[in-house]
Amino acid sequence: MANTKPLRVLVTGGAGFIGSALVRHLIGETEHVVLNVDALTYAGNLSSLESVEHDPRYRFAKADICDAAAMNRLIGEFRPDVITHLAAESHVDRSIDGPAAFVQTNLVGTFTLLAAALDYWRGLDAEAQKSFRFHHISTDEVFGSLSDEGFFTEETAYDPRSPYSASKAGSDHLVRAWHHTYGLPILLTNCSNNYGPYHFPEKLIPLMIIKCLAGEKLPVYGQGLNVRDWLYVEDHVRALTRVFEAGVPGESYIIGGRSERRNIDVVTTICETLDRVRPRADGKSYAEQISYVADRPGHDHRYAIDPSRLDRELGWRAQESFESGIEKTIRWYLDNEGWWRAIQSGAYAGERLGLKTA
């Protein structure tokens, strides 16, 4: 696919954390035309898209991906060259407390979208069929947990453990099956933990920044020894764009920031950065607020990614180091208090999630 031609890109979940970063990138940095399809669950937030909402290349439609009639209508009207599918229930802790929504959106919703995409694709002429892409955005959590050694690659066997990762693994399998069975030109990406601006305040990094500023305890699960491989969200959306513009249909690519950190080191880096850019009034370090709490049930020990295929084949590499990305993120939360305070007063007030196992 020529990556200079403006494409019509239907983004599902474009009001979420990664989806909104992708939409801002596509409108701000490319010539592509975007239809954002999002049901606006607790995680969807149109205020993350204020900078692009009046752009003539951007349109929003409120719709549920489980609604087959709506998906058929929107795809038929918009006539996408690419569908980038990000809409999902995405929070592991919420999947422990209420897995049903994860099965519904991540499995039934992905199936519904695939069926609508296939129907549309079958009606295209041969050239348009060849260049069409259905790009599914997934997670490295489908690969299970690593010990202290080794990395996930595109060849790693699936071994999901939480209701969230099981539902994402299932949706990955559906997407591949639509390629092998019906010939739909699909692409799959599995990425590590994202962080950056507009991240919903229940996730580790924004939660810690906000609790630091509020003078509250910083709850670290277990001993804080679980390791995640952090990816700055703007690096991620550059990779996604590269994949749907130039990736090989039927293939999957894993995306990571080469920034493995233990959770306790993530929290310490946030404290040290804030000590520098917004020191506590009493002169003490934010690290004094760290407190250890009961671990997440079934907490995977380590995720780590070897993203060298994406580098080798499509020339993508993360631009941010963990330290530069954290500083940008912290400065964004300091400058955009109105955005996260509005969420805190509505959908989520910082309470502990994910302990309901019985």
Ligand SMILES: NC(=O)c1ccc[n+]([C@@H]2O[C@H](COP(=O)([O-])OP(=O)(O)OC[C@H]3O[C@@H](n4cnc5c(N)ncnc54)[C@H](O)[C@@H]3O)[C@@H](O)[C@H]2O)c1
């Ligand atoms: N955030 C991460 O670190 C991460 C890591 C790996 C993979 N992913 C994957 O990337 C994608 C986006 O993640 P995110 O962090 O931006 O999620 P998010 O929870 O911030 O956003 C999800 C979006 O999907 C929308 N949505 C949910 N159910 C819907 C439905 N039934 N119909 C239409 N829209 C619906 C929500 O309103 C929201 O705008 C997900 O598929 C997730 O599994 C995320």
